[in-house]
Amino acid sequence: MNKTIDTSDISFDKRFERILKNVQKPGRYIGKEVNSVVKSKEKVDLRFAFCFPDVYEVGMSHLGIKILYSILNKRDNIWCERVFMPWFDMLKEMKENKLPLFGIESRDPLNVFDIIGFTMQYEMSYTNILHMLDLSRIPIRSARRRGLFPLIVAGGPAACNPEPMAEFIDIFLIGEGEESILELCDLVMEAKKENKSKAWLLNRAAKSEGFYVPSKYVVEYTDRGTLKEIRPKRGAKFPVRKRIIENFNSSEYFMSFPVPNIETIHDRTTVEVLRGCIRGCRFCQAGFIYRPFRAKEPVTLNAQAREICDSSGYDEISLLSLSTSDYPKLDELLDDMLKWTEERKINISLPSLRIDSVSESILKKIAKVKKSGVTFAPEAGSQSLRDSINKNLDEETIIKGCRTAFLQHQERVKLYFIIGLPGETDEDVVAIAELAEKIVEEFHKTKKDHGLKRLFITLSVAFFIPKPFTPFQFAAQNTKEEFERKIKLIKSNIKSRNITLDYHSSEMSLIEGVLARGDRRLSRVIESVFKKGGMFESWDEGFSYSNWTDSFIKSGIEPEFYSHRERDVDEINPWDMLDLGITKEFLLREYKKSKRRVVTPDCMSKCSSCGITEMTERSCFGKTTNSIQ
Amino acid sequence: MEKLRIQFNKTGDIRFISHLDVMRCFSRAFARTSIPLRYTEGFNPKIKMRFSPPLSLGYESWCEVLDVEFVDKYDTSYLEYELNEKLPAGLRVNDVSKPEFGIDSIYYSRYLLKVYGSDDFLDRFLHKSKELLSQNSIMVTKSDRRGRPFDSDIRKLISSFNIFRHNDVLVSDITVETSNFASLNPKVFVEKVLSEIPIQGEGWDAVRTQFIKADFDIFR
Incomplete structure (x- = not known):
């Protein structure tokens, strides 16, 4: 359809409609989904824009936004809307037609909202956050925003090192947001009602539990460029302790959420079975920052699952957690759910199944309605490296798990590996290909007797990125050359045609590595990439390595300093003003054990004193092991 | 059941x-x-x-x-x-x-098109579309599954066509084949007309208004 040229004098709706005709997947932008919340703007005291700095299909698949949208909108005086990052074509049209970024429910521009909250799910979305502010003509730097509104806040897993975004965000919410987000709203409503200044608000927030206000901390550096001191200004908390919700089982959960009119990444609904993880895989940030381990009761989950399926009409529900097979009452839950899901042709999916827990009975239950491939994550190819990263998994178990899947007529197996792990040797890398070959062998043994046809193994290889609050936070990341050499090494050792190798850009992993453990000075780099138009940096379509390397040079920052340097154990880390419950002593203990390639038992078998019980003031598993607290 | x-x-x-x-x-x-x-x-x-x-x-x-x-x-x-x-x-x-009838008996789709633009543009669009329809064939270039271009006559897929000016808008009532054998998206015709006009319009809209059977009765 034809492109329009002069648009300045026509209404938003007309301009919007014309733009939609010129973009791909216009359904991303229309909103008005079933269950979306529309309130009267005159009747609410606070308007919250919940921003997901990626496209609609990605954001609408995310669990956190569903929980928090529901919690906020449950309050009559608050209206929370969703905001997503427009794709390249839409962004261009919006700029050309002078259309600001808007809340999807009201289509009002972002600058009319009281609070603009970003979820920081991954480091590579940081430049999108700046673009979203800029699209609404909001100054990106916190110091440039003098007034109380809009207040820019952020939370989510990447906020456990907030420093690279410190110059842009007014307040970070550290830890679980279910309770603190409402406290923040109350505080803002109080400020609004009593006509207080932004300074008043930031002062109050900095004294509250779980709020990190970056402007209230002074950071000083040594001559070597490492941190010398992080000093809180008067009254600001030090350290800032993360928030943990009072009771996970009875915590607020969404019972309805806008049902997308278009296909999303995870086109299904979810119940959150567990929070936290007992495993302590040493590379996994989520495994540490979401501690303590907590589970919901099957009766709670079954009721929530049913209500969400009723309100959404989805034909698939996933039992979400970091490791759903660690749920002690999984069989009971599946049995309860199958009583109604089978009849209604609802498929239950377990997105994070540990290979050592693959029993025939569980596979049968999830395959009962729909057949889907299986995905396992051995993470490393050799046994000793798996021990070193504390992936308590032996080769026999992996082969056995695959065999069990084959017997259930699963012919698609996806295996996740990480290369570049601390202490990794070439033998460890080659072992990835060897392990895949052994699985192929096992398939051929099973094949004839069970009428199997052809095996498809996908080796999905990621490049290791050391993350804060993990035992590997001290470790150096591999260089680009090392990563590429190791990929070649795997390739040359794959012989079977049943195996495909899948990997992403090593350059992207390097940038992510810098941002993950970066300090405040990186704000300059992020701003520079943003100014060069860098966006969707986690997408192949958006990532530009040269934008980043140019910006490092321009900002006088050496990326190697952040990524390829083994950090001194006594060094002050940029995120050291945060207390996530996990002590540095524990992380160091674990790091040393990893060098000796020694495993740590899972939390249910034996407490390894990570520190979280001191924060929660109660033990994770009570006196007896293997029970839900 | x-x-x-x-x-x-x-x-x-x-x-x-x-x-x-x-x-x-x-x-x-x-x-x-x-x-x-x-x-x-x-x-x-x-x-x-x-x-x-x-x-x-x-x-x-x-x-x-x-x-x-x-x-x-x-x-x-x-x-x-x-x-x-x-x-x-x-x-x-x-x-x-x-x-009453199976969905297979749908043979034609009737659309209402609205075309926007300057007076000059609308005049040209009106005349060009009438001119094209008066011919025995309207050739357009389509591409096959592998993306290779081929020429195709869409005239025979347009069973009726009417166009008139209503205030600032051109309104067209067009019936095209949408059967199991062949089908035409009115977009192909509109783009053909647009490609033969030297100036740009301000977009267009389409509404499907009716399904029609092979015997020209309305499908319900």
Whole structure:
């Protein structure tokens, strides 16, 4: 359809409609989904824009936004809307037609909202956050925003090192947001009602539990460029302790959420079975920052699952957690759910199944309605490296798990590996290909007797990125050359045609590595990439390595300093003003054990004193092991 | 078991979702009503639904049709009410009834096109489209599955055409073939006309208004 040229004098709706005709997947932008919340703007005291700095299909698949949208909108005086990052074509049209970024429910521009909250799910979305502010003509730097509104806040897993975004965000919410987000709203409503200044608000927030206000901390550096001191200004908390919700089982959960009119990444609904993880895989940030381990009761989950399926009409529900097979009452839950899901042709999916827990009975239950491939994550190819990263998994178990899947007529197996792990040797890398070959062998043994046809193994290889609050936070990341050499090494050792190798850009992993453990000075780099138009940096379509390397040079920052340097154990880390419950002593203990390639038992078998019980003031598993607290 | 025909509109912003998306919207709306439906067999059971020929993304419609098999008998006005409660805004059921003819008997689609632009543009569009229609063939270049271009005559797929000026808009009533054998998206014709006009317009809209059978009776 034809492109329009002069648009300045026509209404938003007309301009919007014309733009939609010129973009791909216009359904991303229309909103008005079933269950979306529309309130009267005159009747609410606070308007919250919940921003997901990626496209609609990605954001609408995310669990956190569903929980928090529901919690906020449950309050009559608050209206929370969703905001997503427009794709390249839409962004261009919006700029050309002078259309600001808007809340999807009201289509009002972002600058009319009281609070603009970003979820920081991954480091590579940081430049999108700046673009979203800029699209609404909001100054990106916190110091440039003098007034109380809009207040820019952020939370989510990447906020456990907030420093690279410190110059842009007014307040970070550290830890679980279910309770603190409402406290923040109350505080803002109080400020609004009593006509207080932004300074008043930031002062109050900095004294509250779980709020990190970056402007209230002074950071000083040594001559070597490492941190010398992080000093809180008067009254600001030090350290800032993360928030943990009072009771996970009875915590607020969404019972309805806008049902997308278009296909999303995870086109299904979810119940959150567990929070936290007992495993302590040493590379996994989520495994540490979401501690303590907590589970919901099957009766709670079954009721929530049913209500969400009723309100959404989805034909698939996933039992979400970091490791759903660690749920002690999984069989009971599946049995309860199958009583109604089978009849209604609802498929239950377990997105994070540990290979050592693959029993025939569980596979049968999830395959009962729909057949889907299986995905396992051995993470490393050799046994000793798996021990070193504390992936308590032996080769026999992996082969056995695959065999069990084959017997259930699963012919698609996806295996996740990480290369570049601390202490990794070439033998460890080659072992990835060897392990895949052994699985192929096992398939051929099973094949004839069970009428199997052809095996498809996908080796999905990621490049290791050391993350804060993990035992590997001290470790150096591999260089680009090392990563590429190791990929070649795997390739040359794959012989079977049943195996495909899948990997992403090593350059992207390097940038992510810098941002993950970066300090405040990186704000300059992020701003520079943003100014060069860098966006969707986690997408192949958006990532530009040269934008980043140019910006490092321009900002006088050496990326190697952040990524390829083994950090001194006594060094002050940029995120050291945060207390996530996990002590540095524990992380160091674990790091040393990893060098000796020694495993740590899972939390249910034996407490390894990570520190979280001191924060929660109660033990994770009570006196007896293997029970839900 | 009862097979019923659901006739619905697709209007407003929801016109920007695809045919597959519409199918998903209906599946979920049915699931939200908890009215039991018949499913397909196999590993990945889906509701047995049969839709009228796909509507292009961006077009509105007043005449979309979907056949569904219900497990039990229901009052048709109850079904209409329930579905309208559960469907997203813009997808609206107008009628639920026992089908007289199969969906296969749809042979033509009738569209209402609205074309916007300057006076000069609209005049040129009007004359060019009439001129093209008066010819025995209208050749356009399409591409096959592998992306290789080939020439195709679309004249024979346009069964009736009418165009007139209404205030600032050109309105066209066009009936094109959408059968199992051949089908024409009116977009192909509009783009052909536009390609032969040297100046740009300000866009256009399409609404599907009717389905017509091979014998030129209206399909219901």
